Amino acid sequence: MLYNIVLASFKSILMKKNYLIAFLFLIGFHIQLSACDICGCGIGGTYFGILPQYHKHFFGLNYTYQSFKSEHPVYDIEDNKYSSERFQTLEIRGRYHITKKVQLFVFAPLGFHEQIDHGLKSFVSGIGDVSTIANVTLFNSGDSLNKTWKNNVQIGGGIKWPTGTYKELNAEQQLNPNLQLGTGSTDIILDFIHTIRHRKVGLNTNILYQFNNVNSNHFKFGNKCSVNTNFFYWKTIQSYSLLPSIGIHYENNQYNKHYKTVLNTSGGQSLQTSLGIDLYLRRVSIGVNTQVPIYQSNHLIDNNFKHNIHLLYNF
Numbered sequence: 001m002l003y004n005i006v007l008a009s010f011k012s013i014l015m016k017k018n019y020l021i022a023f024l025f026l027i028g029f030h031i032q033l034s035a036c037d038i039c040g041c042g043i044g045g046t047y048f049g050i051l052p053q054y055h056k057h058f059f060g061l062n063y064t065y066q067s068f069k070s071e072h073p074v075y076d077i078e079d080n081k082y083s084s085e086r087f088q089t090l091e092i093r094g095r096y097h098i099t100k101k102v103q104l105f106v107f108a109p110l111g112f113h114e115q116i117d118h119g120l121k122s123f124v125s126g127i128g129d130v131s132t133i134a135n136v137t138l139f140n141s142g143d144s145l146n147k148t149w150k151n152n153v154q155i156g157g158g159i160k161w162p163t164g165t166y167k168e169l170n171a172e173q174q175l176n177p178n179l180q181l182g183t184g185s186t187d188i189i190l191d192f193i194h195t196i197r198h199r200k201v202g203l204n205t206n207i208l209y210q211f212n213n214v215n216s217n218h219f220k221f222g223n224k225c226s227v228n229t230n231f232f233y234w235k236t237i238q239s240y241s242l243l244p245s246i247g248i249h250y251e252n253n254q255y256n257k258h259y260k261t262v263l264n265t266s267g268g269q270s271l272q273t274s275l276g277i278d279l280y281l282r283r284v285s286i287g288v289n290t291q292v293p294i295y296q297s298n299h300l301i302d303n304n305f306k307h308n309i310h311l312l313y314n315f
Contacts, residue, residue, distance in 0.1 A: 084115070
């Protein structure tokens with residue numbers, strides 16, 4: 001639906017340049033708390049990606065599609081229950097230079113979350129949790145093409161605000177925390193970004209840790225840590241530049257808790273390989289990225305491919 005429309009529009013632009021296609025292939029009260037603490041959760045998860053042109057502001061859109069298949073153990077019968085989930089997010093994002101060394105990032109998501117469980121379809125859409133992050137540049141050798149080595153190091157932190165709804169009921173009139181647009185809690189974010197480039201080849205590393213708090217439903221999502229490392233190649237062709245990349249994405253989610261009770265079927269670690277390409281046309285940049293699952297420790301969740309498309313205007 002929304003994913004196919006966005007992807008088709010993006011492809012129509014890139015198909016004009018046939019040699020880009022090769023790169024793309026590389027790339028209790030009445031409300032009951034559901035026992036579903038297993039369902040693949042797409043809430044939160046701010047991701048910076050590769051962000052050159054450090055001295056510029058930007059404003060744009062970022063679209064993400066991710067799907068899961070979840071197994072729900074039922075202890076009094078032999079056959080377990082299964083459900084499928086789809087998370088689509090259209091995020092408005094921006095970067096503003098407060099000073100030469102301080103940058104402010106804003107991430108405002110619009111979510112479309114769907115679950116199908118034994119033929120029952122649950123769907124929620126609306127504004128998710130907005131995140132604001134301030135980064136300080138510790139070292140920057142600049143974007144100048146005259147320099148052989150380019151090095152940029154940033155650290156920062158911010159807040160994920162409880163702007164998204166977190167009390168929506170599913171088709172069975174249950175409250176599934178993983179299907180919500182927000183977490184209902186004010187959470188703390190810490191991040192580290194390092195980009196180093198020698199001539200046309202570079203390495204980008206992005207580490208993010210999120211400390212989650214308890215919401216009014218006495219539910220707490222486990223703290224989350226993610227590490228992204230991408231090798232990239234910078235190629236300038238006439239009036240535009242290409243930046244294909246390949247890398248690894250690691251994520252560690254701690255156990256969720258309800259009334260301080262640990263939900264043992266939640267949490268886990270996952271590892272994906274990442275393939276992508278960015279196209280820079282003067283002030284506009286367009287990029288696609290796909291994450292392919294390699295490993296996950298929680299065998300109750302089948303994590304499918306994750307797709308990402310972004311469009312940014314730099315000024």
